[in-house]
Amino acid sequence: MILRIGRALLSLAAGFWLFSLSPAIAADHRDSPQVDNDVSTDITDIYTFRDPANPAMLVVAVNTHPFSVPQEATTYHYNPEALYRIRFHTNTTGVPTSQIDVVFTPFTVNSSGQGSQRFTAYLPHGIVVQGPVTLPTVNPTPPTPLVTNGPQGIMIYAGPREDPFVFDLLGFDRFVAGQTPNFTGANAFAGFNVNSIVIEVPLSLVVGSAQQFGVWAVTYDVLNGAPSQLQQVDRMGNPVINTALIPAALKDAFNSGIPQNDGANFGPTILKTLSNFNTPGVNVAILAAVALPDTLKFNVSQPDGFPNGRRLQDRPVDLELQLITGNPAVTDGTAALQTAKVYLSTFPYLGPPCQAAAPGTTPPGDCATLAGDSSTNAMMSNFAWPDVADMARPPSSAQ
DSSP: OHHHHHHHHHHHTTTTOSSSSSOOOOOOOTTTGGGGGGGGOOEEEEEEEEEEEEEEEEEEEEEEEEEEEEGGGOOOOTTTTTEEEEEEEOOOSSOOOOEEEEEOOOOOTTTTEEEEEEEEEEEEGOOOOEEEOOOOOSSSSOOOOOOEEEEGGGGEEEEEOOOOOOOOHHHHHHHHHHHHHSOOOOOOTTOOOEEEEEEEEEEHHHHTOSEEEEEEEEEEEGGOOOOOEEEEEEEEEEHHHHHHHGGGGGGHHTTTSSSGGHHHHHHHHHHHHHTTTOOOHHHHHHHHHHSSSSEEETTSSSOOBBBBBBBTOHHHHHHHHHHHHHOOOOOOOOOOHHHHHHHSSSSTTTTOOOOOEEEEEEEOGGTTTTTHHHEEEEEEEEOOOOOOOHHHHOOTTTO
């Protein structure tokens, strides 16, 4: 199993994606002190895959606002003083070659009590698309997604969706601490929403004729209202290097970094963490071919699915845990929950947001988790990831 995975990863990397060293383990929900200050610029995940009905179109989904509680849905809005950016590179270095920028107007409420917020997306070749944000509600029925269409088949959605990430966080904490039993098969993200920016564009618009490219997401604070004055807050490519492999003292620095410098700035630190995990050398090499620079790699000639991009239903955690440990049996036990998760076959692809339930009713699916439990919701909405890199077992410990 491990050798088969390794061959698949290396086939993607051969001749092009050969970088320094780094794997990833989970997602980026509240992964550093800096992003804890403003959940609206905290990138939880980035996904990229081709439209199942039209492989000439690329879908990129960027999620923010981790642990959004359905009972408090109307408080989660995009930051009008932030820039949300999706970057692409068609080279081996991680230097960006194109980008999509998205900004938002302030959330406002008119005299009738009706709220509104709008986005403007700036795409390559001078294309600008503007449209309404789908506002979150506390109604039992999810809001209808407002999809804005642009030229060349471009589609954009911005608004609440159910968090598509499935992962046993508690079990992972126990696993890295060397505790058994560890994984419980419980999804720590069940019942929570995120704010999503989903964009579908022609591949040729963002990467030209390139057959291999990388994608990552970045958020910035716009200082003094000047678009030229940007302070980087968070970034994400693979799921997720910072959470698992970067120690606490460097987490903000990693989020403020740029992919082209990852090997020089963070390679030695990541190698040390992998050593603490006793990762087999051959697997370190496999992971190295995928994870640095920290961008999602995509090869047009290969099928979609992590590590070739990342689909909503992919299981990167199990794959990477197996490589890190060298044990093909390792799993967090949530595969069945992932299979049961609601994903859409058409735009905007992510499932509808969890809603506050009507009295005496239970929300559908895993939206029922935490439903009506205000104390649990409050606890999880203030949750921060542990410093997993600092918790890794010493080299002398048995795996």
